[in-house]
Amino acid sequence: MLSLITGLVPLLLAGLLGWTGAVKALGRNVVRTAPKTALARLLSSSERAVLVLRATGWAELLLAGALLAVPGRALPGAATAVLGAGFLGYLGYGRARAPQSSCGCSASEDTPVTWRAFARAGLVLAGGVTAAVARRTWWGVPGDRPVASAVLLAVGALVLFALSADLDRWWLLPLRRTRLRVFGHPLTGGGGAQRVPVAASVELLENSLAWQATSPVVRSALLDHWESDGWRILHYSGVHGEGDTARPVAVLFALDATVGRDTPGDPVIRVSYVDADTGAPVAAGAPHAAPARRSLRLVD
Numbered sequence: 001m002l003s004l005i006t007g008l009v010p011l012l013l014a015g016l017l018g019w020t021g022a023v024k025a026l027g028r029n030v031v032r033t034a035p036k037t038a039l040a041r042l043l044s045s046s047e048r049a050v051l052v053l054r055a056t057g058w059a060e061l062l063l064a065g066a067l068l069a070v071p072g073r074a075l076p077g078a079a080t081a082v083l084g085a086g087f088l089g090y091l092g093y094g095r096a097r098a099p100q101s102s103c104g105c106s107a108s109e110d111t112p113v114t115w116r117a118f119a120r121a122g123l124v125l126a127g128g129v130t131a132a133v134a135r136r137t138w139w140g141v142p143g144d145r146p147v148a149s150a151v152l153l154a155v156g157a158l159v160l161f162a163l164s165a166d167l168d169r170w171w172l173l174p175l176r177r178t179r180l181r182v183f184g185h186p187l188t189g190g191g192g193a194q195r196v197p198v199a200a201s202v203e204l205l206e207n208s209l210a211w212q213a214t215s216p217v218v219r220s221a222l223l224d225h226w227e228s229d230g231w232r233i234l235h236y237s238g239v240h241g242e243g244d245t246a247r248p249v250a251v252l253f254a255l256d257a258t259v260g261r262d263t264p265g266d267p268v269i270r271v272s273y274v275d276a277d278t279g280a281p282v283a284a285g286a287p288h289a290a291p292a293r294r295s296l297r298l299v300d
């Protein structure tokens with residue numbers, strides 16, 4: 001079993017580094033996401049952060065190619081381990097100095113640094129050490145034990161997939177939506193028969209006192225929406241708390257799916273925070289002070 005793992009780890013590492021490297025080196029999102037990363041704060045420049053992310057991406061692509069082409073050699077594995085150690089150090093800096101910033105690990109996520117980023121970097125470090133001591137070629141292992149190799153590759157890919165925050169929209173958000181539909185949601189209630197467009201609900205929300213009070217927490221535009229028992233749930237991402245206590249949350253607003261701006265009376269809007277990693281409810285604490293509206297003078 002040990003020889004099976006050491007033989008296939010270079011293949012898994014090459015897949016991970018090839019994907020993250022291609023996104024950073026060739027992707028178009030780097031320029032958009034670089035200013036939001038802890039790297040931009042470390043370098044005091046978004047432009048330099050873009051250059052470093054691009055260079056890191058090319059380094060990852062080079063290592064991915066080396067792991068595939070020269071398995072069983074110490075140099076590619078050792079270089080990958082050094083890269084993983086560097087990632088861990090950078091993530092530690094980002095978590096300590098800029099907890100609300102993203103890491104830019106795959107240049108496509110905007111979420112703050114969480115334990116999953118540390119776990120993935122730790123796997124790169126451990127995988128690099130394992131690849132450095134591997135003596136078998138990765139293409140020779142499946143031929144000896146094809147079923148066990150397929151199972152191990154599938155499990156490894158699923159673990160890496162689950163540790164990638166920017167892939168949540170492909171599995172975690174649909175899973176949570178299904179769970180809410182099956183087991184219900186604490187913000188459920190009765191509703192009318194005729195629904196208004198989602199854009200109307202968003203406009204109503206963003207002109208409400210509930211939005212003003214919650215806006216210091218919200219960090220994104222509308223990510224998702226669904227309906228349950230007459231309530232329309234609007235999902236945003238955010239950061240709850242400050243400093244060392246800051247953690248990423250899903251901000252859920254619930255309002256009547258039949259209410260629009262032309263509906264008489266003030267709408268009932270309920271707000272809840274859900275931990276982005278565990279899915280557990282987060283106590284809202286004291287409400288944020290809504291900013292005062294200042295009357296503007298008319299100039300003739």
